[in-house]
Amino acid sequence: MFVKRSCLFLMLASAGAAVCLADSPVKTPRPIPATRPEMKELLEDMKQRPYRIPLPELTDxxxxxxxxxxxxxxARLRYNYVPAVEGTIFGGARPRPAAAPGTLAPAHAPRMDFTRNADENMTLTYQFKTMLFWxxxxxxNCxxxxxxxxxxxSATGMKDDAIAALDADWSAxxxxxxxAFAYARLLTYEPHRLTEAEIHRIKQHYTPLQVVEMTMSMSGNNxxxxxxEGTGLPQSAGNTFTGRGGPAAPATAEHADNFTTxxxxxxxSKISIVAPLEIFNGKPSGQGFSSRPELEDRDEVQAKLASVAxxxxxxxxxxKAPAAAWLQESGQAVPVTSWIRLIGNFPNEGRGRLPSLVAREKQTGELTELQKVQLNWIxxxxxxxxxxxxxxxxxxxxxxxxxxxxxxxxxxxTTWSEADQALFTFAQHLAASPIALTDEDAVLALKLNSxxxxxxxxxxxxxxxxxNRVTEAAGLALE
Incomplete structure (x- = not known):
């Protein structure tokens, strides 16, 4: 049984939109469902999730x-709190080639479905990338x-059993x-294990450019x-994705607005092989765990950086030349570094992400340049x-x-202010894994910061x- 959180609904002035605020902060992360029926219950329960971040009164x-x-x-969160110059790491949305499930789209096929920022040299299908996103x-546990x-x-024609197999039976x-599924989980949950051997393993099944494509896609998913999860968004009330599977997709989807199908x-009763479940007394506890090892000491870090160089x-x-031209076309006056040359493999997709990535090292809003770079380190x-x-x-x-x-x-x-410490902890938990973040983390950060x-x-x-994921998967050398 999953306990639903009580909410107080406040009407946004002049907006007519209900904002659900929690009566009190929840001290544990959202439960991690072990089975598909449990997962469906929690997905439906998410529609009642309280918002985390307060908004100002809506102005004319x-x-x-x-x-x-x-x-x-x-939309209001971004409008009120995120500097426009940062854009979004998600990029924009453009249609891209459709293909039959499980096949590769031709490089120059007409763009038919709706993967973000498609490039002509992308060859992985919409359905396949969505499976990786799943x-x-x-x-x-997002x-x-x-x-x-x-x-x-469901909109691409996948049946419930096929989706269930993503979670519990990859032999299908x-x-x-x-x-690719194993690589998706590794990149997501254990990026510290992105070794040469792991990248070699995935390259045995996909071309190097396809590995870049899926890495950029899955890093964007992360x-x-x-x-x-950081903003604590509730689930959408209804299915708005019908028709996004391309012309070959069925007219009606198996999944209705309600998740509890x-x-x-x-x-x-099959237990997930994907979710990082904590097992207690032989049974899933409903909570996750982090597999990150203890941080290395200073000498180890310095030795590692020397080897990475x-x-x-x-x-x-x-x-470098086409990368420089691409930067100029994109309006970004930054050096042609290795990471620029990496995401430049897919200039349309990369262009949508550039403003957010460039903003990581400069002040664009209320976070100072120093705070941003400290967060980069953490x-x-x-x-x-x-x-x-x-x-x-x-x-x-x-x-x-x-x-x-x-x-x-x-x-x-402890030498930092309480406000900085709260932001650092909030960021550290969210970065390590959304399964580690609690409403209480957010409440403390909001109490001490705007x-x-x-x-x-x-x-x-x-x-x-x-x-972090795209650069480490690529094994970039320090400039």
Missing amino acids: KEQEELGERSTNYE IVSRTN QYCLGHQEWKL YSKQEQA AINRWK PTSEKFR TRIPRLPLVD IARQDRAWYAVGQAHKKLMSLGQSEDQIFRLDGDR PAQVVQTINHVASCAYF
């Missing part, structure tokens, strides 16, 4: 500029995103697909999970994203931070989740 100006989205909580969201992927997969899928006997990238990078250390660790170290030194100050970010943060600072921290964590 905001209502005019947002139009029909002025009743949308997420696995990422299940691993992160029940908002998980519900959306349920609807999207090809060896190639299973390799970013979205952290934004949705019947589950077949085959999968009714000479490593050879394990995924393709575009040449999050990169959690992820063992050594390229990002090296970048953060170099930037912190340029901002006048000593080695002692930098390495104190790994543990003893809503804008907290929302900008969430947005920043999302950008780091993307950056």
